[in-house]
Each structure stands twice: as structure tokens, then as C-alpha cells.
Ligand SMILES: [Zn+2]
């Protein structure tokens with residue numbers, strides 16, 4: 013069950029969404045792609061903020077090898093590994109540490125705006 017956090021800019025109204033524990037599906041080159049709801053599940057990923065790129069980046073904290081047929085396998089593996097969906101890691105693009113601390117950060121889309129935590133919701137699998 014992925015949990016999403018919404019941050020909204022107090023300047024331009026633009027928004028950024030961070031996601032805890034989202035299923036992903038492996039792309040042809042091993043990319044972490046959004047799970048379309050069917051097909052192979054590569055594992056679970058968090059989508060966190062990269063302060064260097066000023067962008068949301070995926071961090072896969074569960075990798076199933078081989079990929080599973082059902083999302084439930086990924087959640088069982090996360091439980092076995094003791095993961096709770098707050099895992100972080102290096103940005104896959106620039107290697108800076110990814111962060112959940114987005115509240116109060118400068119908006120990437122406008123000058124002078126600040127991102128504010130606005131709410132969160134849970135997605136059904
Ligand atoms: Zn803004």
C-alpha cells in the first residue's frame with residue numbers, strides 16, 4: 013500500500029508528490045517504472061526528493077530477482093527485510109542523498125516560492 017505525501021508551493025501553487033513503498037516494474041534496461049497494475053513486479057520503491065537535482069527520484073529498497081507476478085510478494089519481502097517505506101539512498105542521477113525533508117524547501121518551479129506539506133493519502137494496491 014503506497015502512501016503519498018503532497019507538497020504545494022505557496023508561491024505558484026505547483027505541487028510535488030513523494031511516495032512511500034510503491035510497486036515498480038522493471039523496464040527493458042532495468043529501469044524503475046511505475047507498476048501498471050499487472051505484469052512483473054520488480055519490488056518496492058520510494059519516491060524521494062533530490063535536493064541537488066530539485067526533482068523527485070526513485071529509490072528501490074526491495075528488488076525481486078526474478079520479478080514476481082503479484083505485488084503481494086514485494087510487500088512480503090519488505091516485511092522479511094524489516095523495511096518500513098522510509099528507506100533512503102543516493103540519487104540515481106547525481107548520487108546526492110535523497111530526503112523526505114521537503115517541507116520548507118525552495119520551489120523548483122518558481123522564484124521565491126516555498127514547498128509546504130499539505131496532506132497525505134494511501135493508495136490501494
Ligand atoms: Zn512555486
Ligand SMILES: [Zn+2]
Pocket residue numbers: 062063064065066069103104105106107108
Ligand atoms: Zn540528484
